[in-house]
Amino acid sequence: xxxxxxxxxxxxLLPLAVLAWWSWLRxxxxxxxxxxxxxxxxHIPASFWSRMRPLVPTLRTLVLALVILAIARPVKxxxxxxxxxxxxxxxxxxxxxxxxxxxxxxxxxxDVERLVALRAVAEQFVEGGEDLGGRKNDLVGVVTFAGFxxxxxxxTLDHAVVLDALGQLRTAQQDEDGTAIGDAIALGVEKLKDAxxxxxxxGEMRIRSKVLLLLTDGENNAGELEPSDAAELAAACGxxxxxxxxxxxxxxxxxxxTPFGTQFVQQPVNIDEELMTKxxxxxxxKYFRATDTDSLLRIYETIDQLEKSKVxxxxxxxxxxxxxxxxxxxxxxxxxxLAIALIALCAELLLSSxxxxxxx
Numbered sequence: 001x002x003x004x005x006x007x008x009x010x011x012x013l014l015p016l017a018v019l020a021w022w023s024w025l026r027x028x029x030x031x032x033x034x035x036x037x038x039x040x041x042x043h044i045p046a047s048f049w050s051r052m053r054p055l056v057p058t059l060r061t062l063v064l065a066l067v068i069l070a071i072a073r074p075v076k077x078x079x080x081x082x083x084x085x086x087x088x089x090x091x092x093x094x095x096x097x098x099x100x101x102x103x104x105x106x107x108x109x110x111d112v113e114r115l116v117a118l119r120a121v122a123e124q125f126v127e128g129g130e131d132l133g134g135r136k137n138d139l140v141g142v143v144t145f146a147g148f149x150x151x152x153x154x155x156t157l158d159h160a161v162v163l164d165a166l167g168q169l170r171t172a173q174q175d176e177d178g179t180a181i182g183d184a185i186a187l188g189v190e191k192l193k194d195a196x197x198x199x200x201x202x203g204e205m206r207i208r209s210k211v212l213l214l215l216t217d218g219e220n221n222a223g224e225l226e227p228s229d230a231a232e233l234a235a236a237c238g239x240x241x242x243x244x245x246x247x248x249x250x251x252x253x254x255x256x257x258t259p260f261g262t263q264f265v266q267q268p269v270n271i272d273e274e275l276m277t278k279x280x281x282x283x284x285x286k287y288f289r290a291t292d293t294d295s296l297l298r299i300y301e302t303i304d305q306l307e308k309s310k311v312x313x314x315x316x317x318x319x320x321x322x323x324x325x326x327x328x329x330x331x332x333x334x335x336x337x338l339a340i341a342l343i344a345l346c347a348e349l350l351l352s353s354x355x356x357x358x359x360x
């Protein structure tokens with residue numbers, strides 16, 4: 001049990017409760033009549049009621065103390081926090097075409113293929129790490145594409161599933177190779193719209209914005225839908241496209257199996273940056289170019305700052321006021337403080353007017 005912060009200072013008045021003893025302890029006035037001697041009565045034992053005379057000032061002190069305690073408001077506080085989240089729905093649309101096998105990125109000084117660097121940075125973006133705080137309050141999903149688009153992970157707050165899927169991501173086999181950018185964007189937009197509608201309908205969270213992170217290293221050469229048409233669909237659904245062109249310019253080393261083992265051969269690479277820029281600008285997003293792991297990480301940091309979720313906390317404190325409500329003490333249910341004070345006051349008035357009455 002504690003006292004309400006705004007009323008606790010009334011406890012400073014508690015010493016005033018001892019004033020109830022003033023009439024008992026103050027010097028007695030001299031008697032109007034004198035007796036020759038009262039020694040004959042010294043050996044007469046005191047009666048029960050004479051011994052109970054201090055009970056009157058004791059009850060009066062108790063009443064004053066309880067009233068002061070009631071004014072100080074003894075309470076039990078119950079604090080609850082309600083969190084409102086306006087999150088961001090993020091669909092990561094990732095290229096896994098054969099060109100993602102190019103070894104023009106480094107991790108810890110070691111040459112790695114583009115897809116490995118992509119996985120490492122995407123995992124940090126979702127979970128947090130380096131200068132990335134993670135997206136714990138956001139819905140995250142994964143769409144991958146090569147010759148066709150595939151929804152790998154639905155938009156979810158269970159980011160462990162997302163991280164597991166990213167860890168298993170591999171480049172496409174030759175029979176499914178290609179770069180279907182338009183189909184991938186359309187599939188990502190569909191997933192974002194459906195997830196946002198469900199979240200807003202359930203009331204569990206509010207979607208602050210819908211974001212599609214498109215990461216590719218090539219040109220659209222597969223699929224049924226043109227990227228420009230998919231971008232118009234995204235704009236109509238309120239989805240921003242942040243596109244990242246991944247890879248060096250000109251030539252890039254690709255692994256090739258030979259009788260002498262794996263050899264790296266320089267092959268020309270090209271990214272349709274003009275198309276990526278138009279797709280992003282049409283939806284209110286931005287286009288970035290990542291030529292190494294560090295620049296890719298910086299791009300994710302920029303996007304992380306551009307699309308922030310909003311979390312609000314509302315603290316509610318409920319007080320149970322023991323001055324007017326029963327409470328439990330030492331395992332027993334105790335009446336309200338004011339009720340105890342009233343009972344003590346009634347007892348004091350009754351006794352001081354009857355058996356413990358003192359003549360002035």
